[in-house]
Amino acid sequence: MFKEYIRDFSFHRLRGELEEFTKNFSLCVWSVKLVFFPYIFLRHLFLLRRARVEFDHLETVLTTKCSLNCRNCANLMQYYKEGFSFPPEEVIKDVKDLLALTDHVNEFGIIGGEPFLHPSVADVAEILCGSKKIKSVIIVTNGTIIPERKIMERLAKCRNLEVQISNYNHIAHVRTNEVYQAFLNAGVNVKIITYAWRAYHFSPPKGKSVQELEATFRKCLKCNELFDGAIHFCPTSSNGMKCGFVPHRAEDYCSIRLDGTKKQYWERKYALASFLKNTTWICACDQC
Numbered sequence: 001m002f003k004e005y006i007r008d009f010s011f012h013r014l015r016g017e018l019e020e021f022t023k024n025f026s027l028c029v030w031s032v033k034l035v036f037f038p039y040i041f042l043r044h045l046f047l048l049r050r051a052r053v054e055f056d057h058l059e060t061v062l063t064t065k066c067s068l069n070c071r072n073c074a075n076l077m078q079y080y081k082e083g084f085s086f087p088p089e090e091v092i093k094d095v096k097d098l099l100a101l102t103d104h105v106n107e108f109g110i111i112g113g114e115p116f117l118h119p120s121v122a123d124v125a126e127i128l129c130g131s132k133k134i135k136s137v138i139i140v141t142n143g144t145i146i147p148e149r150k151i152m153e154r155l156a157k158c159r160n161l162e163v164q165i166s167n168y169n170h171i172a173h174v175r176t177n178e179v180y181q182a183f184l185n186a187g188v189n190v191k192i193i194t195y196a197w198r199a200y201h202f203s204p205p206k207g208k209s210v211q212e213l214e215a216t217f218r219k220c221l222k223c224n225e226l227f228d229g230a231i232h233f234c235p236t237s238s239n240g241m242k243c244g245f246v247p248h249r250a251e252d253y254c255s256i257r258l259d260g261t262k263k264q265y266w267e268r269k270y271a272l273a274s275f276l277k278n279t280t281w282i283c284a285c286d287q288c
């Protein structure tokens with residue numbers, strides 16, 4: 001056959017054969033592309049959807065220090081013998097890392113202790129208010145501190161920010177109205193909120209079965225908290241682990257700290273999405 005080919009060989013024929021081959025080859029490439037590209041596209045969409053991270057409500061704790069030290073604090077600050085503040089650079093990096101991993105937050109709260117005792121409160125508010133992923137930002141304060149003018153000016157420029165002053169007017173030395181007026185005069189969006197007082201504390205473990213733990217978890221609204229570089233479902237979990245009242249179980253929280261590599265970013269994003277969607281109970285539910 002090869003001999004016959006050599007005998008009949010002509011450059012004219014070779015050119016024809018090459019043209020035929022490239023025509024078929026490009027047809028072949030196009031049919032592969034037609035199947036392959038939609039597959040890649042759909043797979044990409046599927047993976048992005050699986051990794052989507054959304055919060056209805058989320059809050060970040062800047063400090064456990066407080067200027068009031070209530071006996072039955074809703075955020076369980078009464079269990080810290082000595083309050084502490086997370087380092088400013090750590091707080092800012094954690095918020096930025098979490099924002100990188102998150103697709104949407106309806107309401108993002110900046111809390112403490114008393115958040116105006118932390119030097120980075122305005123930095124955090126600016127970062128959050130500057131993100132299109134966040135619909136609204138609130139700072140929850142006990143209304144005992146009037147921040148300095150520079151901080152007020154920065155807060156006044158933050159879009160979607162509301163400072164919420166918990167109404168503790170009934171406590172003798174608390175000057176809620178004066179603090180409210182100071183925010184208002186500085187042009188900060190501010191509101192006084194009167195909560196029905198409820199006493200919060202750690203209950204001893206109840207020894208619930210897994211089914212009971214799951215039922216408690218299902219009924220819970222879950223405030224979602226960024227605490228010390230990890231997402232917890234609630235303050236009972238975050239503060240309970242920190243103070244040693246709740247068992248430390250790795251499945252009960254999800255780290256959000258990023259090292260800057262693409263690989264770790266996607267691992268963290270999938271882990272966070274799965275943590276939020278697939279967790280059915282945490283140890284803290286036994287004390288809730």
Ligand code: SF4
Nearest residue numbers: 220233234284285288
């Ligand atoms: S301990 Fe469980 S049920 Fe209680 S607030 Fe936290 S997540 Fe919800």
